[in-house]
Amino acid sequence: MNLDVTNSPLTEEQAAKANDLLSSLTADQKAWFSGYLTAIQHIGDNSKSTQTTSTEASETATPLQTGSAQSNVAQPKARDITVLYGSETGNAQGVAEMFGDRLKGLGHTVEVKGMDEIKPRNIKKVEDLFIVTATHGEGDPPDNAIELHEFLHGRKAPKLEGVRFSVLALGDQSYEHFCQTGKDFDSKLEELGAERLYERIDCDVDYDEDAEKWIAKVIDALNEETGSTAQAEEVVSETIQSEQQHKHSKANPFYAEVLENINLNGRGSNKETRHIELLLEDFNEEYEPGDCLVVLPENDPALVNQLIAVLGWDRGQEIKVNEDGDKMNLQDALTRHFEITKLTKPLIQKAATLFKNDQLTEKEQDEEWIKDYIYGRDLIDLLTDFKTTDLQPDDLYQLLRKLPAREYSIASSYQAAPDEVHITVATVRYEAHGRERSGVCSVQFAERVEPGDKVPIYLKHNPNFKFPKDNETPVIMIGPGTGVAPFRSYLQEREELDLEGNTWLFFGNQHFTTDFLYQTEWQKWIKDGYLEKLDVAFSRDTDEKVYVQHKILENSKLFNEWLENGAAIYVCGDEKHMAKDVHEAIKQVIAKERSISQEDAEEYLKQLKRDKKYQRDIY
Structure with missing residues (x-):
């Protein structure tokens, strides 16, 4: 925020000089200058007092003479801030790093790191702890958060009196255990004696606005605790505008x-x-x-028209789309702003209030019914099954989430x-x-x-799915169906950089003749030496279905040899079935070829993850 004659008591010339000086100062210099001004004010106050002795005056002047920013005025002790993220696809990491940058911009001492980058036992040494974490699958921690999550929920977890904290949880309301990992960390930190500096916020897939709110509120709470005069909302607003000017985003596509x-x-x-x-x-x-x-x-126009017909509203009517009162016409709002194809538990609960339908109100009490009903249904189904005349156009923003x-x-x-x-x-x-x-x-x-x-x-950007840029590290790529996409990207890049060999691709789909995605490109890369080995599994071409995990088991000895030679494993695709089956297959290979237990094989894979040599982009 620049100073001018409207927001300060300075003249135009003084404001210009002050702005020039402030723009050239580092964060440490600004902190010193703030203390300097405080000390000057304190000296002025003391000089007016008839009870100030020469000794007191000398003591007050000492900080200025030595260049210290301290004065006799009690100053709150600066506390070190640690921001930890649990991230699978990079969303939580991106928010954590943005938060850390803003804190540093306000002069705070901040360390931002993944949860797997801190020794769990050192968590008791942290002063101000802020956690940004996603939830993976059905309520599980992301891979890089598993160890810290288990430690804090185990018998060796330390008491955390003196630690202040807040949690930002990222999730998806369409999953039963929405934001579960964030909820786990939040409740456990409180249970261990830490002090909640600001309440947890749970974010749905459209997390930007809620994340911004959490960041601003946490900064406000920090400023209040430390006595800082920094105006968090103004600083955050200016930072957001700067970020949007320099890169594309949802708000600036x-x-x-x-x-x-x-x-x-x-x-x-x-x-x-x-x-x-x-x-x-x-x-x-x-x-x-x-x-x-x-x-x-955008939602399908035919589906939007069908929904408007069920609602019986005017498609050109202006309706509210958020709490701020922003408006769009109904047609545009249902096409580009609201999600209308998926039901969630929170949506059903809101509908029970807004619809005033007795049958829905009764059924909404049954969580098992909700879980069964929302599967495969949309808003049209809900409005058809539970008719309402109480829902009004300006109620939609309370009922529906944004289109992800x-x-x-x-x-x-x-x-x-x-x-x-x-x-x-x-x-x-x-x-x-x-x-x-x-x-x-x-x-x-x-x-x-x-x-x-x-x-x-x-x-x-996905910092948790990054490929080696050298030709020394063998790379094993496992990507059935559209999961093969990032590996096409990687092979294109290796060809451009002329990095040959040391690559092995496992690809699977239904039929060889119709579903071998990018077939000619893989074959060309094999011929030219950029792809060293290719194994394919077409599940519908044989009496017994064959998937990529079966090909891994068939190549057990060679697969283990690649790992012993330092290979990195990359898996992309379906989480619920493929990724779990592939993980089990790799574990079996390691246990068999190294004559170790399944538990030791699992620990070996955990170490590969810690070393960034087992990375997954699964969904």
Whole structure:
């Protein structure tokens, strides 16, 4: 915040000089200068007192004579701040690092690190502890948070009196155990005696606004505790504006032109997988293999029209879309702002209040009923099954969450094509409860996006899925279906950098003839030496289904030899089945080939994760 004649008692000339000086100072210099001014004020006050002795005056002047920022005025002791993140895909890490940067900008001493980068027993040495954590799967901690989570919930957990804390939890309301890891840390830190500096905030998939609120409130609480005069909201606001000017985001997307939109599957396939190429001319940001492209989708216009008909409202009516009172017409709000294709437990609970439908009010008390009902249903189903005349247009923002952005692993190399980005999108279509259903973004690409159209996008870097850039580390890549996308990116980059060999890809899908995604490219990389080994599993081409985990077991001896030679493992794709089955297969290989127990094999894999040599991008 710059000083001027309207926000300070300074003249225009004085304000200009002060701004020039302040802009040139470091954080430490600003802190010293603040103490200097405080001391001067204290001296002035003392000089007016007839009871100030020469000894007292000498003592008061000493800090100025020695260059110290201290005075006889009691100053709150500065406390060290530790920000820990539990992150699987990089969201929590990104928020934690942004929070740390803002704290440093306010002059605080801050250390930001992953939960696996702190020795659990050292947690008792922390003064101010702020945790930003995602929840993985069905209520589990992210991989890098497991050890600290287990330690704090175990018998060796220390007492934490004197530690102040706050927790920001990231999650997805469509999962039963929403933000569970954040809730676990929050309750356990309190149980161990730590003092909650600010209440936990639980964020849904659209976490930006809630994260900003938490950051601002925590900074306010810190300032209040330390006696700081920093205006957190103004500093945060200015920082946000600066961040938005320098990179694209959900609030500031880049509209990328579609260059290609191709179906990768052959005729007769049960699947439809789109290869999308987007133009990044004037984008001015780089990406790496393992990073994601985030797309801001739109709901299907036919589904929106059907929903408006069920509601019986005027599609052109202006409605509130948030607590701030911002408005959009109903058609646009249901198309681009609200999620209408998925039900969640919180939505059902809100609907029970807003609908004033006795049957829904009764059923909402039964958690098992909610869990069963929301599966495969949408807002139209809810309005049809539980009719209401009490729901008003301006109630929608209280009922519906924002339409979540969609993240796709990047399938191209910036080094090979800096003005383009490619993604691989599996089209989702299915039937449930007597109606045809479809994926919001995938079917938008499959049916309503053509070359020449523009799509709002931005980048999301994934620091937890990074590939080696040398030719010394063997790399094992496991990616069935669209999980192969980041490995296409990596092989493109290796070709561009002329890094040959030391790569092994496991790929799987249903049929060889129709579902071998990017087949000619893999074969070319094998021929040219950039891909050393390729193993494929096509589950529907044999009487007994064969998946990538079976290919890992078939190659047990060689797989272990690669690990002994320092190989790094990368897994991308489905979490619920594939990733778990692959993990078990690798564990079996290690136990068998090294003649060790399953427990020791599991510990070996944990160490690989700590060493960043077993990385997963699973969803």
